[in-house]
Amino acid sequence: MNKTLKNFAFVISCLFIQGCSHGVDSNKEFNIVGAWTLDKMIFQDGSEVNPNPSGYTRCKVYDADSTYYCVELVSREGDVRILSHEAAKFTQHDTVYIENGRKTPFKIKSNSVFMTTFDGYTEVWVRADKLTEEKKQEIRDSFMNNNGTTLSNYISNEQQEKEKSKFLIILGSLVAIIIGGCIYLVITLRGKRKAQKELQAIMDENASHTTEISEKLQQAENDLFGSDYYTSLKKRVMKGDTLKKADWDEMSAQLKEAFPKFESRLSSLCKMSDVEMQVCMLLKLRFSPSEIATVIVKDASTISSIRGRLYQKVFGKKGGAKDWDEFLKGL
Numbered sequence: 001m002n003k004t005l006k007n008f009a010f011v012i013s014c015l016f017i018q019g020c021s022h023g024v025d026s027n028k029e030f031n032i033v034g035a036w037t038l039d040k041m042i043f044q045d046g047s048e049v050n051p052n053p054s055g056y057t058r059c060k061v062y063d064a065d066s067t068y069y070c071v072e073l074v075s076r077e078g079d080v081r082i083l084s085h086e087a088a089k090f091t092q093h094d095t096v097y098i099e100n101g102r103k104t105p106f107k108i109k110s111n112s113v114f115m116t117t118f119d120g121y122t123e124v125w126v127r128a129d130k131l132t133e134e135k136k137q138e139i140r141d142s143f144m145n146n147n148g149t150t151l152s153n154y155i156s157n158e159q160q161e162k163e164k165s166k167f168l169i170i171l172g173s174l175v176a177i178i179i180g181g182c183i184y185l186v187i188t189l190r191g192k193r194k195a196q197k198e199l200q201a202i203m204d205e206n207a208s209h210t211t212e213i214s215e216k217l218q219q220a221e222n223d224l225f226g227s228d229y230y231t232s233l234k235k236r237v238m239k240g241d242t243l244k245k246a247d248w249d250e251m252s253a254q255l256k257e258a259f260p261k262f263e264s265r266l267s268s269l270c271k272m273s274d275v276e277m278q279v280c281m282l283l284k285l286r287f288s289p290s291e292i293a294t295v296i297v298k299d300a301s302t303i304s305s306i307r308g309r310l311y312q313k314v315f316g317k318k319g320g321a322k323d324w325d326e327f328l329k330g331l
Contacts (some may be wrong), residue, residue, distance in 0.1 A: 030108050032092050033061045035136055037073075037126040040112075041238060043231065044123045050239040051123075056290045056300070059128065061139050066090055068099065069139050072290045074300060079131040081136070083289055083300055084142040084322065119222075120231035134311050230285070232278055237291050259284065262331050270313045279306050291320075 006315040022241045038058035041049045052058060057073040058259055072083040088100035097106035097116050112127040224230060233251070235241075245249075255262050266272065275296060282292045293300040307321035314327070 016229055030111055030113070030114075033064050034062060035131040036060050036062070036114075036125040039126045040126045042124065043235060044120055049235060049236070053240065053290055053294050058288070059131070059139070060125070061136050063140075064092065069143060071139050071142060072288065072300065074290075082139055082142045084139075085288055086322075087143045087214065119226040119229075119235060122327065153186075191311045220258045224254065225286070227254075229254055233285070237287060237295055240294050242297075243295055248278065248281075251285070255281060255284060265331055270310070272310075276306055276310060279303060280310070280328060282305070283325055284331070 036059065037052050038060075039052045043049070054077045057075075059069075059071050061069045063069075066089050068088040069084070072085060074083060076080040086100065090100070091098040092106065095106055096107075097104050097118075105117045107117075109115060109124075112129075114125050116123050116125070116328065128200065173314050217222040229250075250264060262284060263277070263281075272280070275298075278296060279292055280296060287295070289300050289303045293303050296303065304321045306320065311319035311321075311324040311327065
């Protein structure tokens with residue numbers, strides 16, 4: 001019944017947008033290819049929120065091959081860093097927009113403004129004409145270089161001496177570390193064997209999902225992201241509100257209802273700190289790295305490091321932050 005109502009609401013939204021779009025001559029010339037920045041978010045109650053924390057700008061680059069690249073542009077001391085978020089295929093029609101499999105009503109305000117409506121809020125995007133072709137290419141390339149590049153800095157003789165001193169101190173402690181390491185290794189290996197079995201069980205279960213199970217899981221996800229709770233949480237995060245223990249407990253309860261095994265499986269795969277678990281919870285709720293950084297009160301680069309570190313802890317090999325994000329989607 002809920003699915004039928006959601007489909008009906010989507011059709012009504014499309015018809016409304018189509019009616020509002022008639023008579024706009026710029027539609028005939030509209031071309032989504034190019035760079036766009038997120039200007040604001042409008043909620044159902046009419047309130048507007050600036051979605052970009054200080055120094056951050058959400059940006060998308062649409063290419064003619066139906067590929068889009070979503071990033072955060074971070075301005076720091078005159079320099080602009082790129083934090084890659086998502087890259088996938090898109091389809092854009094007059095009143096319907098499909099992004100990475102997510103379908104939403106679409107409205108063209110002018111040749112330089114369009115709107116997409118999600119569950120409970122509308123995003124307003126404006127064309128970023130000032131973004132250079134060179135910067136657009138950097139955005140594309142950011143998805144090809146998850147590990148970044150290593151910069152070699154000149155080390156003076158004085159610095160080298162300091163490093164030697166540190167090395168001698170480390171060497172003096174090595175014997176004690178080896179003894180403690182052996183004990184730790186035995187305990188860790190036992191834990192890893194258990195975690196590997198759990199990870200394989202997760203992979204096998206995901207591979208064996210029938211169409212009926214997949215549809216039920218998708219419906220539970222849709223119910224969560226269409227709920228009043230999620231809309232309220234989204235607004236609070238956009239406003240930069242601090243989440244208290246009661247808020248995290250409520251988030252955990254909401255996730256457990258929609259994804260019953262999410263937290264228990266994460267805990268069985270590796271030992272996590274409170275911050276690491278909070279980052280995973282927010283990622284599961286589709287919050288961007290910059291939004292998570294605002295909530296956790298950490299730098300965005302720290303959030304990326306946490307994601308990459310967790311992937312390595314669970315899989316035993318290096319991986320990008322986005323690899324961890326993809327894994328969480330299947331939990």
